[in-house]
Amino acid sequence: MPTPAIPSPESRTPLSRERVLRAAVALADEESIDALTMRELGLRLGVEAMSLYNHVVNKGDILDGMVDLVVSEIDLPPDAAGWREAMRRRAISAQAVFSRHPWATALIDSRESSGPARLHYFDWVLGTLRRAGFTLDMTAHAFSVLDSYIYGFGRQQLNMSAGPDVKPEEIVEAFLQGIPADEYPHLREMVVEYAMNAGHDESADFEFGLDLILDGLQRLLDPVTS
Numbered sequence: 001m002p003t004p005a006i007p008s009p010e011s012r013t014p015l016s017r018e019r020v021l022r023a024a025v026a027l028a029d030e031e032s033i034d035a036l037t038m039r040e041l042g043l044r045l046g047v048e049a050m051s052l053y054n055h056v057v058n059k060g061d062i063l064d065g066m067v068d069l070v071v072s073e074i075d076l077p078p079d080a081a082g083w084r085e086a087m088r089r090r091a092i093s094a095q096a097v098f099s100r101h102p103w104a105t106a107l108i109d110s111r112e113s114s115g116p117a118r119l120h121y122f123d124w125v126l127g128t129l130r131r132a133g134f135t136l137d138m139t140a141h142a143f144s145v146l147d148s149y150i151y152g153f154g155r156q157q158l159n160m161s162a163g164p165d166v167k168p169e170e171i172v173e174a175f176l177q178g179i180p181a182d183e184y185p186h187l188r189e190m191v192v193e194y195a196m197n198a199g200h201d202e203s204a205d206f207e208f209g210l211d212l213i214l215d216g217l218q219r220l221l222d223p224v225t226s
Contacts, residue, residue: 015047017055021065025101028066033103036062063107068115070104073097076124083132084214090125091150095206098154105154133225134217142217149213153206 013019023044028036038059042049056062075093080086098105114122125146129139179188 015045015051015055017065020045020052020055021062021069024062025066025069028103029101033107060113064111064113064115067104067108067111068117070097070101071108071115071121072117073100074121076121080128083128083134084218086128087125087146087217088210088214091146091210092203092207094150095153095203098150099157099202102154102158105151105158109151133221135224138220138224142220145213145217149209153209157202 020041024036024041027041027044036059038049038052041062042052045052052062056065073093074097075089077086077089080089108118125143126139129142130136134142176188176191179191181188
């Protein structure tokens, strides 16, 4: 007579919507968003895939819930001294969140349904800009340019990622092999003298571009509020 399987601690924990969504986020973080299936999620939770439908409607509902969980991690500072500090802290926090969940930037743009955390995020950004004196039209443009930069930076970093088993210097060396110094001197100079020697500071790169955008928005706001 076969010995019955002993349930793992994971499988003995009662299933809930939040537990399903957090397991889905962890699966996407560790593998990829493409690895997320109802079967794989059920295996991770120690249940049959059909059991998940007691807590979520379908995979689309899971994706919406994952986006809401990720967005809820972004700092929306209530104590910022002004709109610029608030937007800066929000953007830096969002960039850090998307570094932890690199699949999220593309998913956020593709989801039509918004949960409470995502709606609060939108309303907070819009409200912060409107209270600062931005017109409705300027607010829409400011929100668009800031989030386009945040999401775009995250996707660029994801595309440039060498992966856990590849050293960055190996990527650079392979890249240099295809850059003849006599044909592409400026590109080779940037790679050799800057990237290889100074090192790539992701945070500094992000904040440099962010401050340029905030400077431009401040100049746009000044004539309106003066």
